[in-house]
Amino acid sequence: MNLTQVITIVSITAAVFTVMGIGGVARSLQWLSREADAGLLKLGIRILMPCFIFVKVVGNPAFETAANVYLPPVWGFLAVALGCFVAYFYARGSGARLGFDTPDKIHSFAVCIGIFNYGFIPIPLIQEIFGERALGVLFLHNVGVELGIWTIGVSLASGGLTKGWWKNVLNPPSVTIVISLLINEMGWADMVPTFITQITSILSTGAIPLMMLLIGATFYDQIFHAKVEADASSAWPTYISAVMLRLAFLPFLFLLAAIYLPISLELKQVAAIQAAMPAAVFPVVLTKHYGGDARTALRVVIASTVVGFVTIPIWISTGIAWLGLETTVLQQTPExxxxxxxxxxxxxxxxxxxxxxxxxxxxxxxxxxxxxxxxxxxxxxxxxxxxxxxxxxxxxxxxxxxxxxxxxxxxxxxxxxxxxxxxxxxxxxxxxxxxxxxxxxxxxxxxxxxxxxxxxxxxxxxxxxxxxxxxxxxxxxxxxxxxxxxxxxxxxxxxx
Structure with a gap:
């Protein structure tokens, strides 16, 4: 990669983390209150994100290729499965030597390592680095990630699938993706009324900023106000293990798979970004809800996110080089x-x-x-x-x-x-x-x-x-x- 492309990736990564940081500052100053979180989250998930997905998927030429319809969700599901199982066997094999002395800690570690940040950090990165075609494929990839979370993730956290788990997969963003793909398949993209396009376009502009601010606020809460049971064990073994698996070993495996498996260009672009992602914040909530070890989950998220600020641009640059995507990186050149x-x-x-x-x-x-x-x-x-x-x-x-x-x-x-x-x-x-x-x-x-x-x-x-x-x-x-x-x-x- 040339220096301009590397600088572009570093700049976009820094911008994403800065917006999250602004969300954390807003929380600390009480400009973004905890009482408002539930309402804003529903607004984002049920209205703004579906509009954003609709705008980016309907008419997207990437889905004219059949492989871009069925392979991305399979890839997303297998990525979660691979991460969870690698982390599970690592923690189980290490045992008390690294502080994984209870089943709750082992399961929580596996869930948090396996579920990477698949939404609001990679979305702006992919949009700015690769463009609209790859962004549309990312949304379909995320349907597979959601399926992995509510099957493999929940099974690890709770000891088995819970009743009605499938309802969580059929959320508004996933339903919007299905509807959008149906519109594309039927050739109705040009028939969408201009009025609908205008409404969805206006609402879509607020989706990513709102959700990134909420992530920053949530991360601030997890660091400074998380209520977890006292644990006298050292946090460093978990920190080091999280960084080693989530930010070193798994990215290498993901990119290796992208090199040798017959996948489309757009899915390779998605893989180059997703391989670099840290652990998501959501598994902390998941492990708490199902009785897991919240402190282990918090340690994984903190370590991978903080170190990820440095490793994300490194892995993205590496992925672009290994997968031969240099010529597909958008040029940040004024027209x-x-x-x-x-x-x-x-x-x-x-x-x-x-x-x-x-x-x-x-x-x-x-x-x-x-x-x-x-x-x-x-x-x-x-x-x-x-x-x-x-x-x-x-x-x-x-x-x-x-x-x-x-x-x-x-x-x-x-x-x-x-x-x-x-x-x-x-x-x-x-x-x-x-x-x-x-x-x-x-x-x-x-x-x-x-x-x-x-x-x-x-x-x-x-x-x-x-x-x-x-x-x-x-x-x-x-x-x-x-x-x-x-x-x-x-x-x-x-x-x-």
Whole structure:
């Protein structure tokens, strides 16, 4: 990963924990009273979060892939199961040596290690790092986590499944996910009334801030006002065990599974974030309710959350690197850099490669598009190996020339590399010459190849709205540099 991406991840993580910290401060100053918690929690769970989920899931293209419908909940359930069972056997095997001298402590430790923070910390992280497609998959993943909590988690905490456990899984967020997926499946996304979309959009904006403030307030209560039975044993064995399992061993296992199991790109993105998560706060309440050891639960949550502030960005960065997700990280670049082109002089260049004749109308249809096939052929035929001594080995250039008229007519695109002016052109390759002159330079940064189309759309709008320069339609070109895989530089020939 590059330094900018790492800084982005650290910044987003710090922002999430800061908002939680504000919730804790609000509790300490009595701005957010304990009496208000129940009402605000119901408001968040029953109204705001369902609206947020509805907005992010309905029409989300990630669910056009069948694997993104059935695999995420399976992954979420197995993640909870794996965490609980690893922690259970660890605590049981360690026994009194590490302070796990009663069944209540063993079960409470297992539940709290197994149930990671699956909601309000990862939601803003995934939204800012990977975007809407991965966020939609996260919600479906969380249905499986909920199922794991109310089956495996409750069984460990209480000694067996409780009556009516399934009602807890059928909560408003889960029901909203099912309804949203049904709307997608039936093709009704475009039929949702604008009035409904506007209401859900307005309400959805308050979901995450409210819930994060409540988490911060709850965490403050657990640290400073938790009522637990006296325990003279040292807390350090539990602290160290919690950090070792929740923040070291289990993240490694989760990422290893994501590497070798056949899962979708979006689920890999979810796994990269979820692997880094600390223990959730909710298991403290769960263990209290079912007669577990509240002090053990509290120690696990405190240790993993405090240390997690440091390890979360480390594991997310590691997960992105191990899973090959570097090019899917959203660029935190203002759009103004794309729509504020600069007029720059360009020296004459000789480009060799392979070409195809096409037009923009054909390229808008995946069935008739020729440019993606050109790029595939370039790689499959190893065209780079035929270009001897290129001027810039790390750069690939796509030249648009021989325009029939303007952007609505036919044109030829040549993909290749620059060679010296006097260099020979291999017989199997085509050539094109870019003339010396002034070109309007546009920059696009983001996920490939979508950012290329987005930048061209901005270029077309620019010339429609700004008459300072007119396109000459002589030859335009794109430069792709291996040093900046998420960037495209587009130079447009203009009349002087």
């Amino acid at each position: 103004e850099i794309i729509v504020a082109p600069q007029l720059e002089p360009v020296e004459a260049m000789k480009i060799v490669g392979i070409s195809v004749r096409t037009n923009n109308r054909s390229e808008m249809n995946p069935e008739t598009a020729q440019i993606p096939l050109l790029y595939d052929k370039y790689d499959q035929d190893q065209i780079d190996s035929l270009i001897v001594d290129p001027v810039s080995p790390g750069q690939r250039i796509a030249v648009y020339g021989d325009y029939e008229s303007d952007q609505s007519g036919e044109f030829t695109i040549l993909l290749g590399k620059q060679i010296g002016a006097d260099a020979d052109v291999p017989e199997a390759l085509d050539k094109v010459r870019i003339h010396r002159g002034n070109y309007l330079h546009f920059v696009g940064e983001g996920e490939m190849p979508q950012v290329v189309l987005e930048t061209w759309q901005k270029i077309w709008r620019h010339f429609e709205e700004d008459s300072t320069y007119s396109r000459s339609f002589e030859a335009d070109f794109e430069i792709y540099d291996e040093a900046s895989p998420n960037r495209v530089d587009i130079f447009i020939a203009v009349e002087e």
